[in-house]
Amino acid sequence: MSKRVLTTESGAPVADNQNSATAGVGGPILLQDQHLLEKLARFNRERIPERVVHARGSGAYGHFEVTDDVTGFTSADFLSEVGKKTETFLRFSTVADSLGGADAVRDPRGFALKFYTAEGNYDLVGNNTPVFFIKDPIKFPDFIHSQKRDPFTGKQEADNVWDFWAHAPEATHQVTWLMGDRGIPASYRHMNGYGSHTYQWTNAQGEAFFVKYHFKTNQGIRSLSADQAAELVGKDGNSHQTDLLQSIERGVYPSWTLYVQLMPAAEAADYRFNPFDLTKVWPHSDYPLQRVGRLVLDRNPDNVFAEVEQAAFSPNNFVPGIGPSPDKMLQGRLFAYADAHRYRLGVNHTLLPVNAPKATVANNYGRDGLMAANAQGRGAKNYEPNSFGGPVETGLPLSAPLAIHGYTGTHEAPAHTKDDDFFQAGELYRLMSEEEKQRLVANIAGGLSQVSRDDIIEKNIAHFAAADADYGKRVEEAVRALRD
Numbered sequence: 047m048s049k050r051v052l053t054t055e056s057g058a059p060v061a062d063n064q065n066s067a068t069a070g071v072g073g074p075i076l077l078q079d080q081h082l083l084e085k086l087a088r089f090n091r092e093r094i095p096e097r098v099v100h101a102r103g104s105g106a107y108g109h110f111e112v113t114d115d116v117t118g119f120t121s122a123d124f125l126s127e128v129g130k131k132t133e134t135f136l137r138f139s140t141v142a143d144s145l146g147g148a149d150a151v152r153d154p155r156g157f158a159l160k161f162y163t164a165e166g167n168y169d170l171v172g173n174n175t176p177v178f179f180i181k182d183p184i185k186f187p188d189f190i191h192s193q194k195r196d197p198f199t200g201k202q203e204a205d206n207v208w209d210f211w212a213h214a215p216e217a218t219h220q221v222t223w224l225m226g227d228r229g230i231p232a233s234y235r236h237m238n239g240y241g242s243h244t245y246q247w248t249n250a251q252g253e254a255f256f257v258k259y260h261f262k263t264n265q266g267i268r269s270l271s272a273d274q275a276a277e278l279v280g281k282d283g284n285s286h287q288t289d290l291l292q293s294i295e296r297g298v299y300p301s302w303t304l305y306v307q308l309m310p311a312a313e314a315a316d317y318r319f320n321p322f323d324l325t326k327v328w329p330h331s332d333y334p335l336q337r338v339g340r341l342v343l344d345r346n347p348d349n350v351f352a353e354v355e356q357a358a359f360s361p362n363n364f365v366p367g368i369g370p371s372p373d374k375m376l377q378g379r380l381f382a383y384a385d386a387h388r389y390r391l392g393v394n395h396t397l398l399p400v401n402a403p404k405a406t407v408a409n410n411y412g413r414d415g416l417m418a419a420n421a422q423g424r425g426a427k428n429y430e431p432n433s434f435g436g437p438v439e440t441g442l443p444l445s446a447p448l449a450i451h452g453y454t455g456t457h458e459a460p461a462h463t464k465d466d467d468f469f470q471a472g473e474l475y476r477l478m479s480e481e482e483k484q485r486l487v488a489n490i491a492g493g494l495s496q497v498s499r500d501d502i503i504e505k506n507i508a509h510f511a512a513a514d515a516d517y518g519k520r521v522e523e524a525v526r527a528l529r530d
Contacts, residue, residue: 103139108343120247122367149286157239162404183378204496212505236268254311254446305335358387369445409437472513491524
């Protein structure tokens with residue numbers, strides 16, 4: 047069998063890929079060696095800016111199959127009939143560490159899912175926790191700065207981490223999740239995924255429902271203790287990537303069952319707490335889980351850089367029948383995610399194969415820019431409206447409009463009768479077994495005891511005590527024992 051010829055990027059055959067061209071034997075390298083210069087220049091540019099958050103990630107392709115009728119709640123085509131399958135791509139990630147960080151660390155996990163639907167790509171960008179640390183996007187850069195490497199010491203600092211949480215009482219619920227048993231998943235396969243935010247579904251009759259997504263792992267929840275995680279990181283820093291890759295290669299395909307909670311839109315205003323607050327869950331007793339379908343991952347990417355690092359997820363990628371809610375964190379992310387991709391990958395990142403629609407074709411008037419590849423045909427117009435057969439608007443909104451009232455300005459979220467920052471954290475604590483409580487307290491105390499200032503420690507202990515008196519007392523005693 048004849049061998050394929052190695053070429054330069056312009057297609058010219060390469061005569062020698064082992065020796066650079068020189069001025070005589072042993073002489074200096076020649077500037078005219080186009081193949082050498084091309085290789086070195088390209089090598090210098092093989093990396094792009096890593097994500098500020100969610101930098102360390104893994105991904106896989108799969109499909110989503112509808113198992114239950116939800117057409118009474120949404121007109122989304124990919125959910126329109128039982129048995130319908132849609133191709134998907136799912137990216138898992140840690141949040142705080144850099145691209146070279148370890149997998150088995152105490153950190154929330156990103157759970158970003160792209161549905162390649164016939165009505166365009168739908169991106170559902172969530173985490174492995176149903177809540178988050180903050181409820182307003184204006185705090186997000188400060189929060190992330192407090193959790194990442196300090197600009198002076200170059201490492202994560204307990205003072206920064208706990209000082210921010212001391213000033214963010216709404217973080218108490220998520221801190222309780224993070225420091226509990228599920229804070230370090232054993233693998234990406236053995237954790238749940240959540241949309242976390244509140245979204246909107248609209249049915250064919252125009253009725254609106256607010257919705258929360260729950261992807262329940264069919265492999266069962268498995269987590270690691272701090273000691274188990276430290277041992278695993280020492281053996282394989284890429285443990286979660288290794289597990290996902292090998293399980294799919296062996297044909298052991300991970301899967302999740304999707305459930306949703308649905309709230310009729312009219313009930314939101316009078317609900318006992320703000321249903322759009324990302325630091326809170328909706329109790330299942332109020333809005334039970336309803337099954338929707340099954341997600342299966344069955345194909346590994348051929349190239350991690352091209353398909354995982356360049357995968358771009360934007361929560362503003364909706365399809366007809368699905369839209370946003372007044373969730374302030376979601377509203378901020380509608381801009382921030384897409385803008386991050388324009389910075390990292392360029393304005394034409396949606397043309398990359400992993401990001402491009404697969405079940406339909408993108409028709410718009412976007413042209414040019416870095417890495418433009420959509421010629422759009424000879425003579426195609428780049429403006430709208432036009433008289434030359436270009437794509438036109440439908441006049442049909444993707445989802446129901448959101449009612450607004452009042453004055454513009456910087457407002458705190460509207461207060462509901464049972465709104466507070468601590469009640470749900472206390473409920474979560476009281477659901478834990480005695481052994482779970484002991485591990486939670488030990489995990490918190492291990493970090494909080496490293497803080498240098500007593501006032502920061504006291505503020506955090508006060509938050510735990512506000513959630514549950516026993517919770518606060520145990521943390522206080524454990525911190526004191528470690529500091530003594």
